[in-house]
Amino acid sequence: MSRSIADTPDDAVLVPSAAGVLDRIRSQAGEFSEALSRVAEQVLADPEAAAHATIMDLAELSGTSPGTITRFCRHLGYDGYAALRVAIATETGRASARSETGWDVNIGQEIAPGDSLDRVLKQLVTVDAAMLRDTVDTLDLDAVERVAAKVASARRVDVYGVGSSAIVARELQMGFYRTGVAAWAWTEVHDALASAALLGGDDVAIAVSHSGATAETIEMLTEAASRGALTVAVTACPDSPIAEVADVELLSAARRTGFRADMLATRHSQLLVADLVHIAVAQLRFPETMEALESRARAVVGHRPAPRT
Numbered sequence: 001m002s003r004s005i006a007d008t009p010d011d012a013v014l015v016p017s018a019a020g021v022l023d024r025i026r027s028q029a030g031e032f033s034e035a036l037s038r039v040a041e042q043v044l045a046d047p048e049a050a051a052h053a054t055i056m057d058l059a060e061l062s063g064t065s066p067g068t069i070t071r072f073c074r075h076l077g078y079d080g081y082a083a084l085r086v087a088i089a090t091e092t093g094r095a096s097a098r099s100e101t102g103w104d105v106n107i108g109q110e111i112a113p114g115d116s117l118d119r120v121l122k123q124l125v126t127v128d129a130a131m132l133r134d135t136v137d138t139l140d141l142d143a144v145e146r147v148a149a150k151v152a153s154a155r156r157v158d159v160y161g162v163g164s165s166a167i168v169a170r171e172l173q174m175g176f177y178r179t180g181v182a183a184w185a186w187t188e189v190h191d192a193l194a195s196a197a198l199l200g201g202d203d204v205a206i207a208v209s210h211s212g213a214t215a216e217t218i219e220m221l222t223e224a225a226s227r228g229a230l231t232v233a234v235t236a237c238p239d240s241p242i243a244e245v246a247d248v249e250l251l252s253a254a255r256r257t258g259f260r261a262d263m264l265a266t267r268h269s270q271l272l273v274a275d276l277v278h279i280a281v282a283q284l285r286f287p288e289t290m291e292a293l294e295s296r297a298r299a300v301v302g303h304r305p306a307p308r309t
Contacts, residue, residue, distance in 0.1 A: 135252050139251060139273060147206075151176065158184055158186060160205065161217065169187065172185070175278025180285065201228040203230070205221055208234045210235065221246065231248070
């Protein structure tokens with residue numbers, strides 16, 4: 001189970017999340033104090049400058065102090081400013097390489113009301129593609145394998161999600177259903193709690209929450225955890241409350257995109273995680289999956305139009 005920064009001793013060496021440092025800064029913006037927020041804003045405004053600045057330079061640029069810069073580094077999981085600079089330089093280097101290969105739309109730029117649909121389309125495609133690549137860099141495949149193995153042999157699987165996360169929860173449940181796994185998607189808190197109360201050690205509960213802070217979803221997963229089920233969080237925020245409840249975290253990427261709400265912009269990266277998990281389950285249950293697919297196809301064949309002659 002994950003542990004928050006507040007629970008970590010001051011002399012401990014923290015291990016950064018696998019997520020890109022700039023994405024982590026964006027996703028944790030609401031957790032920063034006023035001084036740390038000024039550092040975050042400066043880094044995000046000019047990452048390349050931050051990658052080359054000394055700790056004194058960054059303190060001056062952000063109107064803070066070297067001590068504040070050090071606290072900012074530790075909040076992100078780095079044991080010092082040198083480690084943070086390396087992480088920023090690595091990420092900005094990848095971004096430059098992508099630009100040189102044709103990704104020339106500024107993903108940090110707002111979409112203006114007068115922008116052409118051609119530009120809007122390119123902006124959306126660029127942002128979504130970048131988030132998918134970031135998810136590939138972020139996702140722990142060992143964790144995916146652990147979840148898939150448990151789902152493949154589970155007595156039953158609950159998938160929880162409310163709001164826009166309900167869309168991803170239903171897609172994940174349908175993926176399991178197609179492989180013959182007994183799975184249910186719950187998007188209403190009372191129904192979900194009643195189902196979670198029936199789970200046990202042979203079961204799996206998966207919660208989808210972009211922010212990791214949705215109270216209803218946390219309550220659902222907490223009830224499942226109290227019954228002994230393996231609990232899984234699909235989230236973009238590794239240090240969120242739901243990650244504290246989960247036995248396993250499956251991290252998707254997050255980016256702020258102006259006109260699109262964060263949870264809508266991250267839906268494709270969450271669906272990528274969901275697809276990978278359900279395909280991994282199908283691989284482990286290949287004979288059962290093929291039988292389930294064939295049985296479903298035979299059951300509905302009478303409702304399909306006859307082929308044209």
